Amino acid sequence: MSAASESVQSEEVLSELFNKLTVSTPEDVDAAAANISSFLNGSIIEHDVPYEFFQKLEASIKDKKSAVNALEAVAHIASEADLSPSVEPYIVSLIGTICGKAGDKSPEIRAASSKALDAIAKAVTPVAIKDVLKRLVDCLSATSKWQEKIAILSAISILVDTSKAQLALRMTELIPILSEAMWDTKVEVKNAATETMAKATSTIQNKDIEPFIPKLITSIANPNEVPETVHILGATTFVSEVTTAALSIMVPLLSRGLAERDTAIKRKAAVIIDNMCKLVDDPQVVAPFMAKLFPALKANFATIADPEARSVTDRALNTLRRVGAIPEDDSIPEVSTAGDVKVNYDILEFLIKEKNIPQRFEVVKSYIAAIAGDLIDERKIDPESWASAVSPFLTIFLHEKESKEIIEEFRKRSVDNIPQPPIFEDEDDEGEDLCNCEFSLAYGAKILLNKTQLRLKRARRYGLCGPNGAGKSTLMRAIANGQVEGFPTQDECRTVYVEHDIDGTHAETSVVEFVLQDGGVGTEADVRAKLLEFSFSEEMINMPIQSLSGGWKMKLALARAVLKNADILLLDEPTNHLDTVNVAWLVNYLKTCGITSIIVSHDSGFLDNVVQYIIHYEGFKLRKYKDSQNQVS
Template sequence: MAPYAPTDGISKLAIDQSKHFTEALKEAFKSSGDQQKVAAEKVSELVGGDANLNLGVVSQELRNALTGNDADAKIVAAYVVDDLMQKHAERVEAYLVPLLSVFLDLLADKKPTIRPVAQEAALTIISSANKNSTIRLLPILFAGLDRSKKWQTKKGSLDLVAELSTIAPYQVGRCLPDIIPQVTDCMWDTRKEVKVAAKETMTRVCSVVGNMDIEPFIPALVSCLTNPTEVPECTHKLASTTFVKTVEAPALAIMEPLLKRALAEGKTAVKRQAAVIIDNMCKLMDDPAEAQLFIPKLLPGLKKVIETQADPECREVATRAHETLFVAGGSMEVSEDELKVDYENINKVVIESIAASPAAVKAEIDNFTVDYVTGICYFLVVARNFNKAVFEKEISAYFKAFMNAADLKPLSNEIRDRCFKENKSIFIEDVDCDEGIPDLCNCEFSLAYGGMILLNNARLRLKRGHRYGLCGPNGCGKSTLMRAISNGQLEGFPSRDELKTVFVEHNLQASEAELSVVDFILVDEDLKNTPRKEVEDTLADVGFTPDMQAQGVGTLSGGWKMKLELARAMLQKADILLLDEPTNHLDVKNVAWLENYLTGLTNVTSIMVSHDSGFLDTVCTNIIHYETRKLKIYKGNLSCFVEQKPEAKAYYELESENVKFTFPEPGFLADIKNKGKPIIRLTKCSYQYPGTPKPSINNISVTCALSSRIAVLGPNGAGKSTLIKMLTGEVEPTSGQVWKHPSMRFAYVAQHAFHHIESHLDETANQYIQWRFQSGEDKELLAKETRKLSAEEKEHYKKPVNWEGEKRVLEEIVSRRKFKKSFEYELKWEKCPVEENAWVPREKVREVGLGQAFADRR
């Protein structure tokens, strides 16, 4: 950062118009003792009450007094600055902040009466100034740490840096990479007072890190800066720490000195531990721009360990840390110069924006104000805060003394837009924007889910009639982005009144299952006034026969449900179609129909997520790719995209999947000596959904063995899912017989993702598993049709049965045990003690008419 040194540019006319202030100040200089403060307050009141007073003259006159030889004038001038900053900071800070360097020099003044007054004025300046001007205050304070300065000035500068950490902790945190080297140098000063102050300041500035994982180690980190022998021990402690909090730039900034020293240590163990710390911390970095700040500082040390270290395990850990840091920084290696925000560039932006505004040119904004506003804009760019409201608030506070309120917003927006254009990331730009085609949207936004940042200051530009494939690794937020667009939760995205967006997904609610297909569409809020005939015609166009239109939605297969959602979207006449895995439930014929439908929409834009690479190849005109929490648009279909980004091929290859499931080995089944022997058999089974004119499945027979690997194929609506449900007991056949081995267990993964959990959406995964198995039995099994008793069966079980000469009523089946080649069941009788429970063979239970009570028990 360059030192703060605005040019005054004060005209002779301005000096002449400010003579009354000059005279009042000279009069105040004549006072002494307690009257000096009173006289200074009168001068301050004069400045505060005169809106036309040239504050540049005020600043210059005060500077002249503070740098002169008159001790009384110095004290009065310091009191004036102190009072003005306390009472009129917003109006005068641009003119008085540059005087901070003078007060730092006065801390070493020969006359002891001047030092405390100067210290008080300096503290008031930093505490009253705009917090976002901290980045401009720091170079003044750093200049006070120069070797040529007296020790009192150094100590006073360090004390003020420490105070800033309390006054503006966020701003100090963003500036830690600049602060730490300056304060570290002072920790080696020859003067004891400076060394003590430097250590205290370092501890205080490091406390702004806001990371609970690191805070306990701050004293040790500070001590390491002056005691290199402590580096191994401190590194060992940090390597043993489990980092769980998100790591931001301030946290890595205070760790950087230790990590650089540890990587240069002679001991292999210390180098390995340093690499472990870098790996662990960088995994928790959400912002690539922050990680990039440390790539030029830490990556060379890791490279050296990889290239020179003899221990293969240490090299492996360093390689892993290198990769983690590289990926965290956006998979780009950049130099420190490339990452620096240029202050002169920001100053140029502010001056050019003022020159482009007739109202600002006419206002003749002085150099003091321009330089001060530049410093604030400089910090906002460093912090990557391009919020228009923030820019307007910060800039208007200082330009309102020169301009009308109506002209402030356009000027602040112009400065903000230019700052963004000049400093936005150059590595996340779209390859092609098709300038000749009208935009549907061109917005910048951030997106988070829970505590995770998915997109940070990402730009999305959509063209009318284009078909975009949304690509990225699992969990990056593709469906979350589409849902945010659909729900109108995306900042800057056009509202539903301007742009009609429809989200097409397989998401039928249980409450809608009984509705007919036509009524299902008509209950939609956007379609309730649509003529019924238009709905029926559209459904017919996508293949729904009159009989299918009349049947309940819950009886439709997964493929037909997806076609129903597409028909609803067609009726809504969307500008943007959002499709989440649209081909998942469609057969080949219907996938081809969907491809033709989408490619025929020349006026409708589509965004789709799919793992069907053939579908994306056929349909897409562009690919939107998640890259370092940004969105990058590539021209062409999936194949063209993979040519440019070969690593993206992994999204569609099964063998590249990171998550693997290992299923436990099942136990032995009694009497099943070989894997070809049947364990389940369906014989002449049929099933007809209630309310439908004909069976979905008719007179089928299926036999499965342990060695069976069966694929069920057929067009949408052929009854594939119904067959699986009959095998698992989700439904019971209308006719026919089902036999299963009594010890066989089923694991059922339904076509609809929420099949089992739609009644538990507010529970965590852990809570759901606890609920499901808390009694030692799978509660989901109790919901199966084969486990449910009809009213007639319940009535039948209330009837007494003959048992050992007595009439008894079954209360429950308690347990089961192996008996020869079959099983025995423990029956509990009503109004009988446990001691009279009976162990009854399976065949006998069936004979007495209690077979359904143990059917499908596991």
């Protein structure tokens, strides 16, 4: 049988099943809906979709006489264990129509609508959140029917469970609409919105503000509590990386705090902004909030009389300028559109324009664009993530071979839209370049750096900074092992990883023997002379390594590196296990030895004292700043 004949037969079967559904009694509707669901999720031929069926289904939902039966069918279809990709975009496209029935006068229709919305929320692919959530939020904004609002809030609450990571990135859109619902005149809506807000904010992975989230939610509903909440948070020490989700719940409070009459509250709001935004890793994290925070801080700086409060406000402004990549004219940078559904739809449309895709697949194309938008927002830029997420839907109307090629080109074009932070190459051009290369770095399947520049000069000291898990130590190891593309070879530039945590296999080895074992350090006389230069005594030179303190092990590691004629020293947490005396010695040595160093350290005071430039992980790039860590941390 030809594909066309099979398609006609499928349509005939569906039409017959649908007709049975529309005339089913309340006792029979469950079985009729189950039959439709089973057929839709199993028997649709390749490169076909039940387009006409869903048009009929939508019309039946709108018809008061058949609405309950049609909504039962939706719930059954969405509740299938293996919801077909050929069905999912079309069932999601019904959300607006279903929401419209959730406020119906008929309790049976309202109940069936809520059931259908909940089933869809449980079934959808998590990375399709941008399509699903927009439909729900648009309906929540537009409706005045309280029962409809509660049904939508229930579906959003379910999405927290099914799409937690993806929903966290949508908090900038979600929190304002939930806040508005919390001010609803209907107490049932208020309560449902507050519960949904509490559940949605559980997606915020920030240990610093988690204990205060209930208080933050309360302050949204009761603005009178803003001063007290700002006061409490003003005493908080922020150490966790700050994400868009964290700022989404904090900025409503902070913008209100900046507008308070009391200078003390304005000051504390500025302190919180300064402390939190220092922990922002990407200008695009703070970009959606700049329009609220930056002008308010500037206005306060211009009007606050208290010098100390003005100074704090100025510090917060400068932090926002830096982390938000604000240009010298103080114009607020635009929020990236790389993850916008429309942007990704246009890319997809361009790539498949010669394929003459029938109009009935328009819903699928929009769904794919939403998936791509989420992948961009999550910064999932590897080919595997795109193939697994996009292929099930693209192969609905394309053959697998051509879909692979299009997905990869789709990925590349979409990833290219991710804004790269401006290069702040504050380092002057004077001095000898040891390295000036562009490379990418991955750890397993995880991309850490993508086409980033690294430029190092002789006798300069660099601090390598970024959040935990960014890949700082991975980069250091990759440099040491010659795995960074374009980085000079050991013959061109001697790079030494300074190992001061010497493993137990060398415990009984004498100091001098340990250095000689490594090779390339000269004669024993050379080694002894260098160790004496590093303040080792003759007795210590012949002692086993296990008898050395942490400070002396660091000196030993540095002496060995110098004996290798190192051009670049790589130091990972060099102050671990060092007392203040040895830290001071290390600071002095690194500042006076004339050897280029790259240092990873959580000791901000040490970095402040040593480094001349910070190299910071931001948006899959390395961004360079002049001077010390207090400009980037």
